[in-house]
Amino acid sequence: TQLLEQSPQFLSIQEGENLTVYCNSSSVFSSLQWYRQEPGEGPVLLVTVVTGGEVKKLKRLTFQFGDARKDSSLHITAAQPGDTGLYLCAGGAGTSYGKLTFGQGTILTVHP
Amino acid sequence: NAGVMQNPRHLVRRRGQEARLRCSPMKGHSHVYWYRQLPEEGLKFMVYLQKENIIDESGMPKERFSAEFPKEGPSILRIQQVVRGDSAAYFCASSMALSFTDTQYFGPGTRLTVL
Numbered sequence: 001t002q003l004l005e006q007s008p009q010f011l012s013i014q015e016g017e018n019l020t021v022y023c024n025s026s027s028v029f030s031s032l033q034w035y036r037q038e039p040g041e042g043p044v045l046l047v048t049v050v051t052g053g054e055v056k057k058l059k060r061l062t063f064q065f066g067d068a069r070k071d072s073s074l075h076i077t078a079a080q081p082g083d084t085g086l087y088l089c090a091g092g093a094g095t096s097y098g099k100l101t102f103g104q105g106t107i108l109t110v111h112p
Numbered sequence: 113n114a115g116v117m118q119n120p121r122h123l124v125r126r127r128g129q130e131a132r133l134r135c136s137p138m139k140g141h142s143h144v145y146w147y148r149q150l151p152e153e154g155l156k157f158m159v160y161l162q163k164e165n166i167i168d169e170s171g172m173p174k175e176r177f178s179a180e181f182p183k184e185g186p187s188i189l190r191i192q193q194v195v196r197g198d199s200a201a202y203f204c205a206s207s208m209a210l211s212f213t214d215t216q217y218f219g220p221g222t223r224l225t226v227l
Contacts, residue, residue, distance in 0.1 A: 033215060042116075042203050042218035043155070088155065098145055098160035098207070099168055100216060105154055 002027040004091055006103030013079055014111050021074045021106045023089035031092040032065050032072045033100070036085050043088055046074075079110045114139065116206050116219035117186075124225045131191040131198070133222045137206030144187045145216055146179060149201040161187060194226045 005024045013019055023032070031050045035043035047056050049065035049072065056063045060083075062075040072089055086107050090100040117136040125131050137144050146158040157171040161181040172179070176194075181187040191198055201223050205216035 031215070035218070040220075040223075042118075042220045045215065045217060048215045090155075098143060098216075099157045099170070100145070100147075100155075100205075101157070102147075102155040 002029075002091065002093060002101045004089055004101055004103040006089055006106055008106060009104060010107050010109075012109045012111070015080055016078055017110075019076050019079055019108070021087055021089075021108075022071070023073065023091075023103050024071045025091065026070065027091075027093070028069050029091035029093055029101075030069070032069075033090045033092070034063055034072070034074055035088040035090060037088060037105075038085055076108075079108075081110045081112050084108055084110050116141075116204055116217055118204050118219035118222050120222060121220060122223045122225070124227065125194050126227050127195055128193050131194050131224055133189040133191075133202050133204075133224070135187040135189070135204030135206075135219060137187070137204075138208075138217055141206035141208050141217075143207045144181050145205045145207075146187075146189050147203045147205065147218075149203060149221075151200070155203065158189075191224075194224075196226045199224055199226045 007022050033048045034046040037043045047063045052067045052069045054065045060077045064073045086105050088105045089103045116138055119134050144161045147155045149155050159172050159179045160168040164183050176192045178190045201221045203218050203221045205218045207216050
């Protein structure tokens with residue numbers, strides 16, 4: 001059984017601060033997705049990374065896939081209140097076609 | 113370009129009734145996935161379907177739950193004789209094809225409440 005450990009579970013910071021969310025596993029994933037979920041809505045895809053060591057940037061968000069494809073991180077620079085939400089990482093294993101394994105999520109609150 | 117559509121958005125059922133949740137994938141997508149999000153828990157995979165075929169149902173409870181994706185029309189997740197423990201948010205996702213990136217796009221979910 002593949003597991004994804006996401007940390008921290010809760011993060012409360014002030015506007016302008018930087019933060020990093022981690023997603024770790026003992027298993028290798030063929031791809032790693034990051035989603036953001038608002039209350040009462042479905043997860044919205046932020047990025048997909050597929051290559052070990054890959055780094056992708058989306059405005060103030062930087063995503064990294066570990067060299068061994070077992071871990072990933074999401075870094076937000078100069079957080080804003082609009083970044084508040086639930087962030088989820090999800091791993092695809094390639095051979096387990098279609099089955100994404102999700103982390104528990106990180107609830108981020110950015111205070112003005 | 114419409115995204116994944118789910119209905120109803122909210123569903124209330126009494127214990128013992130049946131719940132039917134519908135999902136229309138994004139245009140051009142032929143792969144559908146169902147996930148369940150229980151209170152205070154993460155998203156858990158339930159089932160993966162292609163048109164008229166169940167590919168992987170390893171996450172489905174053995175009893176009372178079934179899913180289909182007919183040739184025409186939306187995918188349906190059916191829960192018979194619901195119990196309070198079935199109360200959760202059920203999400204449908206779709207993808208264009210089986211791909212190495214595994215990218216899936218999610219619908220807004222159906223919140224099921226069992227009284």
